Amino acid sequence: MNAGRTARERARAELTEEIKAAARRQLATEGAESLSLRAISRELGMVSSALYRYFPSRDDLLTALIIDAYDALGMAAESAAAKDYEHPLQAWLAVCAALREWARTNPHEYALIYGSPISGYQAPQATVEPAARTPIVLLRIVSQAHAEGWLKLLDDAPEPTGKLPEQLDVIAEIAPGVPHRILLRVVIAWTQLFGMISFELFGQLVGTMDPADDFYDAATRQMAKFIGLS
Amino acid sequence: MNAGRTARERARAELTEEIKAAARRQLATEGAESLSLRAISRELGMVSSALYRYFPSRDDLLTALIIDAYDALGMAAESAAAKDYEHPLQAWLAVCAALREWARTNPHEYALIYGSPISGYQAPQATVEPAARTPIVLLRIVSQAHAEGWLKLLDDAPEPTGKLPEQLDVIAEIAPGVPHRILLRVVIAWTQLFGMISFELFGQLVGTMDPADDFYDAATRQMAKFIGLS
DNA sequence: TCCTTGTCAAGAGCACTGCTCTCGATTTTA
DNA sequence: TAAAATCGAGAGCAGTGCTCTTGACAAGGA
Structure with a gap:
């Protein structure tokens, strides 16, 4: 999985997974529609805008969750x-x-x-x-x-x-x-x-x-x- | 339908129907989740807060639409x-x-x-x-x-x-x-x-x-x- | 007829949302 | 080592549901 590549790329892959995990967690308790990017970023201790470096929009996050x-x-x-x-x-x-x-x-x-x-x-x-x-x-x-x-x-x-x-x-x-x-x-x-x-x-x-x-x-x-x- | 009753009550019943009609119209173009009370009130030329006199919450409007x-x-x-x-x-x-x-x-x-x-x-x-x-x-x-x-x-x-x-x-x-x-x-x-x-x-x-x-x-x-x- | 009572629309405001842009800092690449 | 790419942080915009207060109006009893 983490084959070679720079530390940055590994960190990016990890954070991407962490975001999806947090989203899934929030999805399980709340609903699909009330999935909030800000709530996810809050849970991950980052600022909301940083999240857009990993998923350009809410729909992209949803698409990833749908595929999963x-x-x-x-x-x-x-x-x-x-x-x-x-x-x-x-x-x-x-x-x-x-x-x-x-x-x-x-x-x-x-x-x-x-x-x-x-x-x-x-x-x-x-x-x-x-x-x-x-x-x-x-x-x-x-x-x-x-x-x-x-x-x-x-x-x-x-x-x-x-x-x-x-x-x-x-x-x-x-x-x-x-x-x-x-x-x-x-x-x-x-x-x-x-x-x-x-x-x-x-x-x-x-x-x-x-x-x-x-x-x-x-x-x-x-x-x-x-x-x-x- | 409009049997007797005061002018106020008739107006209220009419406006309630108008709100539902506008909501249905918005529902047809947008989606179920992006149904906005503010957009409805805008379409009806009234202020958003006034809408709450007819439907106490968004869920109540949704319930009415669901029943319909x-x-x-x-x-x-x-x-x-x-x-x-x-x-x-x-x-x-x-x-x-x-x-x-x-x-x-x-x-x-x-x-x-x-x-x-x-x-x-x-x-x-x-x-x-x-x-x-x-x-x-x-x-x-x-x-x-x-x-x-x-x-x-x-x-x-x-x-x-x-x-x-x-x-x-x-x-x-x-x-x-x-x-x-x-x-x-x-x-x-x-x-x-x-x-x-x-x-x-x-x-x-x-x-x-x-x-x-x-x-x-x-x-x-x-x-x-x-x-x-x- | 007056006058109290209840109803109404309006407006300001709160906390929240998705999203954009800029700004430095850091890391990777050349 | 210098240039380029990437990153998190922060401010800010436009939108949302909802609450509260204010002043205007209509309904019904005295």
Whole structure:
């Protein structure tokens, strides 16, 4: 990490990390929107203007935090998928559980990436790749399950039409060989998954399915079956 | 509306509406978080402090806007469901389309109610009832379809266990007689629906399923089939 | 009709925010 | 060693939510 380079560059890298750490700390207690550069600089014992040498604007700091959050979530999914499972269904369920677990542990960071976009904030291209890590994990499970002959749809899923075939072709690059009918259902399951997590975290389930443990378990199982993982 | 009452009270009611209208206007262009009381008062030609006579705090204004947004969305769903359909599936699809339509037309108001909760803002009890309008519409369609014998699950959906039975009992009050297995799937479809809308609006689909028209249509159809509306 | 009471907009002011610019001091590079 | 790049500190600007006081006005009872 600190390979060679001048003392200045090492100090800069360290301080950059310290700023992000303080920002994350503040993010956890307050909210995403009330993240204050001045409060961070105060916590770090420096003057607010000095902070702009490391992050040109508040949005740049947010972008860094967003990328870190995507990476952390992707990492959680990947390490859950890395274990050995007898059946791909177990891998699917484990990843789903890990995603929810991470979201519940870091609600504000989850809201940062899957909540409403920050006002006047445009997500830069750099966030696209880390954002793709999580859905890629899900797709790989399905892809591998398909290759090993585990997938079996129990109803006659219709063949996608319209713009869907070419859109699914893009996704098929990650999961080669998987039929479009199944890929479409994976995307549906993906939206269901994060819709469910968001609803739980954002309080939409209060009064009905909250606490959502059993609901989450049942839903992930049924959606796994929905895509052919029985 | 303006029944009787003194001139003062009528003026107050009018100004309250004007403030909300200006806030909505500002909400549409800017974002939810950058909603400024001072900007509103400037637009209305009054001094900022005067605004506090109508809304004690920014949160109170937000609460009013949230309730209005829930009501507008609920209204969109209800009027879509009010038409005559030959088959409940058509009603389901119409309501789903109306929800997406409203969300795409009023993205910031949608984000206000289904996005990340405002930092330090606690949704008051008054928002619960208007928030329930939309899911109730969906449940009524399923309930009526069940009563008329339209519902038919094509796979062997498992019977809900754990805390689910008593949680689904609460929902069953709106859709009496509908089996728990189906109710659970309606909730799953509900989370899928709003997960999909949020993903489209918040830019999570860019690069893959965007534009999402065909995906939305296919997903709503498959989820309708998932709950037994064939 | 007068007059008290309650309501109202206005203005000043506080503490906070993101951000910019300048100024010396320090470090790196040539 | 000298030039160039980088750094933290400080002042300052324009904006924010919110509070408090002041004086004007309308409503309703005597």
